[in-house]
Amino acid sequence: MARRRQNLAEALIEATSKFPWWAGVVLAIAAYLWLNGIAIGEVKVVAQPGRMGELISQNLFRTLASVGQYLLPFAFLVGAAMSAYGRYQRRALHEQVAASLDRGALNNMSWQQFEALVGEAFRRKGYAVTETGGGGADGGIDLVLKKEDETFLVQCKQWRALKVGVSTVRELYGVMAAQGATGGFVVTSGEFSDDARAFAVGRNIELLDDKALHALIRGVRVSGEAASAALASSPACPLCQSTMVKRTAKRGANSGNVFWGCPQYPACKGTRPA
Structure with a gap:
């Protein structure tokens, strides 16, 4: 089934929901301050022959900013709320499965x-x-x-x-x-x-x-x-007991060889032969 085409607001909300919740809040504040500054700013073009198009463009931009100063932050805040709720759901799901013995x-x-x-x-x-x-x-x-x-x-x-x-x-x-x-x-x-x-x-x-x-x-x-x-x-690291990951040596006499390395490297340099 083809995916329904999103409008701009839905796309912004979905994109923001993939960020940490606080990032959406920061974006909402920044968007409001920017658009509000435009909305309350003065028109710098004097109404005179030959410059009417520029005057109309500035007024149109101010009108869009007046509306956008509320809509854009709202979309970011909805995305932030979805991000926070999604984080809560992931934690709850993890705890539920971790406590269950039923695979x-x-x-x-x-x-x-x-x-x-x-x-x-x-x-x-x-x-x-x-x-x-x-x-x-x-x-x-x-x-x-x-x-x-x-x-x-x-x-x-x-x-x-x-x-x-x-x-x-x-x-x-x-x-x-x-x-x-x-x-x-x-x-x-x-x-x-x-x-x-x-x-x-x-x-x-x-x-x-x-x-x-x-x-x-x-x-x-x-x-x-x-x-x-x-x-x-995966084996445990002999030094810190972290779950090891496979790596490939990039230099030295063992260049190209696969080995087990500690995921905490460089803090921990534990290795095992693969």
């Missing part, structure tokens, strides 16, 4: 809720998370993670009794190469085929099935429990 709960939520849950889990692991909104349950890259100067891409696959095949992992690897991402994650409420797991080896791609996702969620909720915090497919 089937992952299949009972919508794909939007599933992506929000995964994003919240990574956010609590110290990543800056951008929800790109792939456009559907299988709409490409769903989350972009940032930590330090590294970028990780996440593809979410949530469906009942889903087995993710190798084509999905190949697709993610291609996007990683095109965007220069350090690594990637494919997260599912189901499981992965043997071909998918084999393809991910050595390519800085982590495959998180329902068990690994529950370990991630329950681990980040209960601080200090390293065994629960570690992903099923």
Whole structure:
């Protein structure tokens, strides 16, 4: 089904809702001060032959500013409210799943809720998370993670009794190469085929099935429990017990080799052989 075309106000609200709530408030204040200054400003063009067009343009701009000084901040504030409410919903969903022993709960939520849950889990692991909104349950890259100067891409696959095949992992690897991402994650409420797991080896791609996702969620909720915090497919850092990520050496005698590195680098320099 084709997506309904948005008007300007709807587009502004949706865009603002993806920012932190306070960013929408700042934009609302800045927009009001700017437009209000225009609305109450004096017309600088004198009504005289040859300059009537400029006078009309300035008056029209002031009229638009008079209306826009209320409408534009309102749109930003609505987006800020949606952002704050969305943050509340993600936290509540995370706590609900973390407290539940039923892995089937992952299949009972919508794909939007599933992506929000995964994003919240990574956010609590110290990543800056951008929800790109792939456009559907299988709409490409769903989350972009940032930590330090590294970028990780996440593809979410949530469906009942889903087995993710190798084509999905190949697709993610291609996007990683095109965007220069350090690594990637494919997260599912189901499981992965043997071909998918084999393809991910050595390519800085982590495959998180329902068990690994529950370990991630329950681990980040209960601080200090390293065994629960570690992903099923990733070892713990020997120094700080953080869940390690695969990296590729870029210099030295081991250049090009894959190894497990601590996500807290450079604060922690723990490594393990891959």
